[in-house]
Amino acid sequence: MAADKRRRTVIVGASAAGVATAEALRRLGYAGEIVIVGEEPELPCDRPPLSKQILQGALEPAKAALLSPQRYERVAATWRLGVSAVGLDTGRREVALDDDTVLGYDDVVIATGVRPRSLPGGDLAGIHVLRTLDDALALHSALTAQRRLVVIGAGFLGLEVAATARRLGAEVTVVDPDTEPLMSRLGRVAATRLLEVHAARGVEFRLGAGIGGFEGDAAGTVRRVVLSDGESLDAPVVLVAIGCVPNVEWLNDPVLDVSNGVGCDEYCRAAQGVWAAGDVARWRHPVLNRSLRIEHRINASEQANAVAANIMGRGIPYAPIPFFWTDQYENKVQVAGIINDAASEKVLELDQGNGFVCTYHSEGRLAAVLAWNAAKAMMPYRQQLRAENQVPST
Ligand SMILES: Cc1cc2nc3c(=O)[nH]c(=O)nc-3n(C[C@H](O)[C@H](O)[C@H](O)COP(=O)(O)OP(=O)(O)OC[C@H]3O[C@@H](n4cnc5c(N)ncnc54)[C@H](O)[C@@H]3O)c2cc1C
Structure with missing residues (x-):
């Protein structure tokens, strides 16, 4: 063949x-x-x-x-x-x-x-999504012209953009209906630490708040984001990052x-x-x-x-250990496996820097490992994940 x-x-x-x-x-x-x-x-x-x-x-x-x-x-x-x-x-x-x-x-x-998923009323100028190079360049020039951003969605993408926008000197408010965003994806320790890092860098959060709508000016450009609790945020630039x-x-x-x-x-x-x-x-x-x-x-x-x-006819089932990373400020967070029992979280603080590793177990086996600035310390756990879950190396 x-x-x-x-x-x-x-x-x-x-x-x-x-x-x-x-x-x-x-x-x-x-x-x-x-x-x-x-x-x-x-x-x-x-x-x-x-x-x-x-x-x-x-x-x-x-x-x-x-x-x-x-x-x-x-x-x-x-x-x-x-x-x-x-x-x-x-x-x-x-x-x-x-x-x-x-x-x-x-x-x-x-x-x-x-x-990207969109929101009703999200077609006003100044409301952005981020998937393509053109999207990134448009958001970059909006942020250099108007140093104020409202991010809708406190997922990986929304928070990465919040971090980059802070580095560009923009004021940033992040809105999410979830009061504990990323908890199910990162576990309690890393999700909490990530929000703390953002807060320490000056990002403001409105958690537990839905979006009531957008207000625009006569030219059709967004001016404010109205939250479900009635609060209205000054918003010359908005990123909608609510999934895909x-x-x-x-x-x-x-x-x-x-x-x-x-x-x-x-x-x-x-x-x-x-x-x-x-x-x-x-x-x-x-x-x-x-x-x-x-x-x-x-x-x-x-x-x-x-x-x-x-x-090519090899007939090999696809059985990966899922892996992803996110970079926010100087922090790299990596997760291997799937965190499906956050309650089993165990934290291992490392001696140097601010790095740590968390492990998650399910049915008596290692199910996932998270590394916060600790890529090297994660390695043996990734091998353990493969061995305990009988997943062959790719
Ligand atoms: C801003 C951003 C940051 C990210 N950061 C990270 C990260 O830090 N870590 C991480 O693990 N992952 C990250 N990701 C996710 C990662 O980039 C995606 O998982 C990856 O791009 C998926 O690749 P893909 O080829 O499946 O899909 P895509 O990259 O979406 O490509 C699909 C392509 O198909 C084209 N297409 C769609 N419909 C048609 C059609 N009908 N006919 C022809 N072409 C079509 C689209 O135009 C597109 O070019 C990030 C994603 C984004 C957007």
Whole structure:
């Protein structure tokens, strides 16, 4: 199969997961044609720096490119950028594009990611979301012109932007209906520490407050955010960071399960010859024995590798230990595994600096480990996680 030059794989979505699938296919010796379809007009840059160095103005966007020119060459793909997929027919094995072309395939990889959720009334000028390079550049220039930001949503993205905006000298207020944001994702100790770090840097919080609406001026530019308790916040710039929705609307074939992303089996296969990877993919984790859809960078690459291997006929179930990180001010927080019993939290303070490690257990096994400025101390726990959960190394 690897040497069959007549095969064609169509990858829809030209970002982290899509591009990594193409690279992995070539690494594994795939000799057929690879067509990569992406609706952004250029190859998107890697997204993690968007809320950090690029928003801050500390990194040239070109330095966050997904592929170096050499790697771009090596992928040897046909790139269809600035074009959207608008339909998938699994019976005829065809992808329809919005430029009226139809691509036949032997295998198709759905890597269309997610897009930010919006709020009613959120179309006033000055209300931002953050997913693309253009979004980051627009928010950067808004923050350098108007040094006051209201962030709606105290998740990872909202808090990363709050940290960067403080570094840019903006006053920042973060609003979230949850009184204990990030508790379920980071556990009690790290979630509390993170809010303390932000408060110490001057970020104000309105927790437990919903959004009542936005007030704009005659020109249609946002001026105030009105909270559900009646408080009204001065808001020349607003970031809405309340989560994302999977890009599945183009998948109109009834064979596919597109409730909460693209439903796949443990091989990341959604149907015969149809695979999914990255933020859009929901698959059955064969060891944790649950359905997962993960919106984190490492998963996009690891799942892409698994999909490429399975296109090559290797038949390997995708069984990662989920991993993500977030950078806020000078702090790096990393989590491996899934914190599903925050009550089992055990904290190990390290001797040097402000680093610490937390462990979480479930059914007598290590289920997750969190490291706060303690990447090295985390290593043995990651091995323990694999061993105790019988997850093979990738
Ligand atoms: C600002 C920001 C900061 C982040 N920071 C971190 C971090 O610190 N740590 C971490 O672990 N993760 C982080 N992430 C998450 C990480 O970047 C994502 O998990 C990763 O980008 C997912 O890659 P993907 O290829 O699955 O999806 P995406 O990157 O969303 O790419 C999907 C692509 O498909 C295209 N597309 C959609 N529909 C169609 C269609 N119909 N036809 C053609 N193309 C289509 C889209 O335009 C897009 O280019 C961050 C994300 C953002 C936005």
